[in-house]
Amino acid sequence: MCPIKDNKQCCSSPIYKIINARLLKNHKIVEGSYLWFQNGKIIDPQSLFFDHLRDADEIIDAKGQIVAPGFIDTQINGAYGIDFADYEGSDEKIQADINKVAKGLLQYGCTSFCPTVVSSEPAVYQKVLPHLNARKGSATGGAEILGAHIEGPFISVEKKGAHKQAVFRTAENGIKDFDDAYGDELKKGNKAVSIMTLAPELDGVTDAIPDIVARGIKVALGHSACKIAEAEQAVVKGATSITHLFNAMQAFHHRDPGLIGVLGAADLPIPESSKGHPEPSDTSPCRTKPDPRPFYGIICDGVHVHPNSVRIAYYSHPTGAVLVTDALSAMGLPAGTYTLGGRDVSVDHNGAAYVKGTSTLAGSTVTIDECIRNFQRFTNCTLVEAIEAATLHPAELLGISNRKGTLNVGGDADFVFLDDSSGEVKVQRVYVAGDEVKLS
Amino acid sequence: MRLVVRQDYEEVSAWTAHYIKERINQFQPSKERPFVLGLPTGSSPVGTYHRLSEFCKTGELSFKHVVTFNMDEYVGIPRNHRESYYTFMYTHLFQHIDILPENIHVLDGNAQDLEEECRRYEATILAHGGIEMFLGGIGPDGHIAFNEPGSSLTSRTRVKTLAYETIIANSRFFDGDITKVPKLALTVGVATVMDAREVCIIITGAHKSIALAKCVEEGVNHMWTVSAIQMHPKGLIVCDEDATLELHVKTVKYFKSIEHVHQSLIGQENLGLQGELLSSTMRSSATAGREMLVRQLLSGDESESKADDGEDPMSPDEDNDSMQPSSPNAREQSPTKKRRTTADMAAGTLPPSGQQ
Numbered sequence: 199m200c201p202i203k204d205n206k207q208c209c210s211s212p213i214y215k216i217i218n219a220r221l222l223k224n225h226k227i228v229e230g231s232y233l234w235f236q237n238g239k240i241i242d243p244q245s246l247f248f249d250h251l252r253d254a255d256e257i258i259d260a261k262g263q264i265v266a267p268g269f270i271d272t273q274i275n276g277a278y279g280i281d282f283a284d285y286e287g288s289d290e291k292i293q294a295d296i297n298k299v300a301k302g303l304l305q306y307g308c309t310s311f312c313p314t315v316v317s318s319e320p321a322v323y324q325k326v327l328p329h330l331n332a333r334k335g336s337a338t339g340g341a342e343i344l345g346a347h348i349e350g351p352f353i354s355v356e357k358k359g360a361h362k363q364a365v366f367r368t369a370e371n372g373i374k375d376f377d378d379a380y381g382d383e384l385k386k387g388n389k390a391v392s393i394m395t396l397a398p399e400l401d402g403v404t405d406a407i408p409d410i411v412a413r414g415i416k417v418a419l420g421h422s423a424c425k426i427a428e429a430e431q432a433v434v435k436g437a438t439s440i441t442h443l444f445n446a447m448q449a450f451h452h453r454d455p456g457l458i459g460v461l462g463a464a465d466l467p468i469p470e471s472s473k474g475h476p477e478p479s480d481t482s483p484c485r486t487k488p489d490p491r492p493f494y495g496i497i498c499d500g501v502h503v504h505p506n507s508v509r510i511a512y513y514s515h516p517t518g519a520v521l522v523t524d525a526l527s528a529m530g531l532p533a534g535t536y537t538l539g540g541r542d543v544s545v546d547h548n549g550a551a552y553v554k555g556t557s558t559l560a561g562s563t564v565t566i567d568e569c570i571r572n573f574q575r576f577t578n579c580t581l582v583e584a585i586e587a588a589t590l591h592p593a594e595l596l597g598i599s600n601r602k603g604t605l606n607v608g609g610d611a612d613f614v615f616l617d618d619s620s621g622e623v624k625v626q627r628v629y630v631a632g633d634e635v636k637l638s
Numbered sequence: 639m640r641l642v643v644r645q646d647y648e649e650v651s652a653w654t655a656h657y658i659k660e661r662i663n664q665f666q667p668s669k670e671r672p673f674v675l676g677l678p679t680g681s682s683p684v685g686t687y688h689r690l691s692e693f694c695k696t697g698e699l700s701f702k703h704v705v706t707f708n709m710d711e712y713v714g715i716p717r718n719h720r721e722s723y724y725t726f727m728y729t730h731l732f733q734h735i736d737i738l739p740e741n742i743h744v745l746d747g748n749a750q751d752l753e754e755e756c757r758r759y760e761a762t763i764l765a766h767g768g769i770e771m772f773l774g775g776i777g778p779d780g781h782i783a784f785n786e787p788g789s790s791l792t793s794r795t796r797v798k799t800l801a802y803e804t805i806i807a808n809s810r811f812f813d814g815d816i817t818k819v820p821k822l823a824l825t826v827g828v829a830t831v832m833d834a835r836e837v838c839i840i841i842t843g844a845h846k847s848i849a850l851a852k853c854v855e856e857g858v859n860h861m862w863t864v865s866a867i868q869m870h871p872k873g874l875i876v877c878d879e880d881a882t883l884e885l886h887v888k889t890v891k892y893f894k895s896i897e898h899v900h901q902s903l904i905g906q907e908n909l910g911l912q913g914e915l916l917s918s919t920m921r922s923s924a925t926a927g928r929e930m931l932v933r934q935l936l937s938g939d940e941s942e943s944k945a946d947d948g949e950d951p952m953s954p955d956e957d958n959d960s961m962q963p964s965s966p967n968a969r970e971q972s973p974t975k976k977r978r979t980t981a982d983m984a985a986g987t988l989p990p991s992g993q994q
Contacts (some may be wrong), residue, residue, distance in 0.1 A: 243733065244733075245717065245718050
């Protein structure tokens, strides 16, 4: 049937078409439109129709549900008893553990994630980081790994949270110290590491930011006691994200708003390219150019951040909001005691996790779809905005919005079917790379 | 020519879509004998396309054996350009219906040899046995397809230079930059459209009212190319009230009255889709008698005057119940019969289906 004789790819692979769906496209939910995909990628049906004379091979009926891009979690430390910073098993065990988490995340609609490793010794990174290299997802293999998020050890003792202070360090020797701390994987850039969280007030750290960014790694500010001037300087140097806003940073003070105050920055240099920066909004310094303020991760479990604080942050910088779970190994398991980076953590019945014997928060047990529901409730934003905070914005942060976080042609066929009949979104079906995931 | 006036754009779209659906279904197209449909672009047919898509989704209409020929296409813009007519047709119609891609024909504005492409298009139409029905809209200057004022009324598919006014009007689709608007287009000719066995033109909106008036009330004129429809044996214009604003009151009343005559005097059930009286072979035997009566009335047959005496000689023998004077059928017939004697005289002057 296909007049293009030598186009094997076109003719052999089945073409799928989703009908009766409400698609999240171009910041809107549209009806009466269809989603076509083939070979794990979203395709433009028009050229297929007119030039290749092909129609869909399989029709998927969404029965009126919302079809949105798969969710992206840029900060997650583990789940199901598994901690990504755990280096004690064999290579096979570590790989199996990672696969277990990757598969388990799918049911929450999370189709790609950045496995996060808390502050550890160099030996741990040497062992663990190679397993966390970027790798494609599949319906049977689990969510896609977008590269690791290395949180620390270049962070502030004052704001250590649940991290192990003994491994913290500064960077008087610049990028050399970073290579020293993390090992060879850091040189692979964003094939291995996609985000690095650091505290800009530490010696040598801010000056090293351009070198880190040059390797394709996104720099996030967090676990820091920096003042507003130091924070803004770090953004000028190339930091494009804030790690779990409000947590592990100076509280907002009206005369020195600290890291949180970056959301109110008015005169940061406007980026030339929009890649890696938030889209302009009504609160941007310039409403037509990319927003110079960084993205900010925010944990919406109702425990880490008061709903009012979430709302304040959102309305001051709506296009920068990135929902993260910061889930720890206890996610998916009942209340009890677990480990995080070698420290004991106790999880109570509300799902809140604390360093054992203290009231220091140590990660969450929330899931990304729950974050979206909470975020929408806390901020009263639209459904589109809530979903974009877990899809489009993290993709933009990582500079991969051409293939993730959207339903545009050319994107990866990772999507979720959402039922919003109750007013809140609930995950019904999940697709990774064009294949449907068998949810239990 | 038949002029159907409806209240507004929504009603016009509903009527036209219903008409097309019925035409296709009554045609009973098959693989060997497909229904060949000519299609336009622009804002006029969008509502109709939307409704046709709905019919297709509910299963009332299938495009499986429908072959389509579009009227025109810009020269030099890629097929997947957001303003190409490929994109328009795909977005508004083709993606929603079950038409086979190989049954769709759109002029190729990127062909190496444009004249050859035009000839090929005409030949393809002929190969399909000509177009059964050509749907169209008009511009405010009365043009059909890209046959702008001054186009020959005997023209065929060819390359046309767009009028300056058209380029200005279209620039809103090309970021307001007239340098980005295509200057040439391929279009079917006036005669190509009029060669179709039926032509149906949608005309809505006050801005089209002058064009409609020129086309219906004045002569066949190459400055208002759609006026060529006056020479077509089966022309149909569907318009809304706003589009009639420049027509004489008498014209509008005349066309509306024909439809009224159809429906109330002759009866909806006796009237075919195209306004023709239905032949008895298509009707059930119970109403065959009524058919014969109508035919006799309209041909001025004197034998029917005997039927006015109250008896109904036309009732079929097999259904004796309907002959009872108290039965609803008989009661229904007599008042109708009386009206038909006077309608007979009217029918003598007016053609039964309003077509000339």
